[in-house]
Amino acid sequence: MAEPILSVQDLTMHYTTRKGDVWAVDNISFDLGKGESLGLVGESGCGKTSIAISLLRLLPDNAHFLGGQIRLAGTDLLKLSDDEMLKYRWMRISMIFQAAMNALNPVYRVGDQIIEALQTHFEDMSVAQARERVAELFDLVGLDPVLMDRYPHEFSGGMRQRAIIAMALSCSPDVIIADEPTTALDVIVQDRILKQMTKIQKELDMGMIYISHDISVIAEVSDRIAVMYAGRMAELASAVNVFERPLHPYTFALMSAFPSIKGEKRELVALPGEPPDLLHPPSGCRFHPRCPRATEVCSKEVPPLEEKEPDHFVACWHPMEANNG
Numbered sequence: 001m002a003e004p005i006l007s008v009q010d011l012t013m014h015y016t017t018r019k020g021d022v023w024a025v026d027n028i029s030f031d032l033g034k035g036e037s038l039g040l041v042g043e044s045g046c047g048k049t050s051i052a053i054s055l056l057r058l059l060p061d062n063a064h065f066l067g068g069q070i071r072l073a074g075t076d077l078l079k080l081s082d083d084e085m086l087k088y089r090w091m092r093i094s095m096i097f098q099a100a101m102n103a104l105n106p107v108y109r110v111g112d113q114i115i116e117a118l119q120t121h122f123e124d125m126s127v128a129q130a131r132e133r134v135a136e137l138f139d140l141v142g143l144d145p146v147l148m149d150r151y152p153h154e155f156s157g158g159m160r161q162r163a164i165i166a167m168a169l170s171c172s173p174d175v176i177i178a179d180e181p182t183t184a185l186d187v188i189v190q191d192r193i194l195k196q197m198t199k200i201q202k203e204l205d206m207g208m209i210y211i212s213h214d215i216s217v218i219a220e221v222s223d224r225i226a227v228m229y230a231g232r233m234a235e236l237a238s239a240v241n242v243f244e245r246p247l248h249p250y251t252f253a254l255m256s257a258f259p260s261i262k263g264e265k266r267e268l269v270a271l272p273g274e275p276p277d278l279l280h281p282p283s284g285c286r287f288h289p290r291c292p293r294a295t296e297v298c299s300k301e302v303p304p305l306e307e308k309e310p311d312h313f314v315a316c317w318h319p320m321e322a323n324n325g
């Protein structure tokens with residue numbers, strides 16, 4: 001990979017609660033290339049949103065970084081003051097939140113909300129310039145620019161989500177994080193927005209981290225895929241390798257649990273049980289209580305993330321055969 005635009009090293013973050021610490025992001029490392037799309041996938045509760053809000057430093061008060069680096073074009077975001085971070089957020093790295101379509105303020109016109117965001121970051125921008133930019137952004141996300149003077153209640157769910165995407169793109173960030181941006185929408189709208197996001201990301205040559213619990217969605221948008229399990233990274237490889245030769249039993253199970261990735265018939269294998277409570281994660285490999293391949297070592301020692309094949313990383317004591325035979 002050429003010089004990555006974003007480089008995350010040994011990132012560890014936990015939440016403190018009355019019952020104890022929740023180990024939501026445990027020693028996560030990955031790079032994102034310029035113009036690359038990285039999919040982050042895993043069941044609900046695996047720490048995907050926690051990684052996203054760590055990257056933007058938008059953490060709740062009970063969250064604490066225990067270590068690591070987040071380098072954006074060489075600058076460690078964890079070393080910036082809060083004021084400096086304000087300049088990076090939205091300008092250099094921005095995010096579309098889970099269920100974001102409900103985030104528009106109902107009493108303001110949709111366009112005006114984006115204009116306000118633009119003028120906050122570009123103090124010299126006139127209203128006319130901002131309106132022109134909003135029209136451009138609406139066009140980009142597939143909304144008719146005349147809609148900028150309408151109110152959120154006049155938009156469908158899909159249109160509101162497009163407006164939110166326009167807002168996240170407004171300052172032309174180097175990296176955009178999309179956290180389950182289409183999960184609340186019906187499948188047809190979801191699919192259209194996915195295609196549009198991929199098109200925009202390639203056109204703007206922007207780095208994108210796309211988060212979903214649905215591996216078939218991730219398959220559509222990602223160049224590379226990181227599979228998360230219980231706050232840790234289980235597997236990291238090109239989308240092709242993840243689908244054609246998954247090495248981690250969790251990845252294999254996750255794929256088998258979703259019908260027809262590419263339309264072909266495959267036997268649905270249920271993934272029994274659920275991800276662990278991160279207040280008391282299992283010892284060793286956190287997947288071992290659910291893993292059909294687990295042996296004694298799995299409950300005792302944490303498997304390191306190792307490069308088993310070129311650019312194909314897996315954290316498992318007993319990875320699948322490359323041909324899954």
Ligand SMILES: Nc1ncnc2c1ncn2[C@@H]1O[C@H](COP(=O)(O)OP(=O)(O)O)[C@@H](O)[C@H]1O
Pocket residue numbers: 015016017022024042043044045046047048049050051060062277278
């Ligand atoms: N503010 C919080 N305080 C305590 N625990 C939290 C908080 N936010 C999330 N968690 C816990 O952190 C873990 C990871 O959650 P999350 O990052 O939302 O996962 P995902 O996005 O993959 O569903 C879960 O166990 C969740 O309950």
Ligand SMILES: [Mg+2]
Pocket residue numbers: 048049050098179
């Ligand atoms: Mg989430």
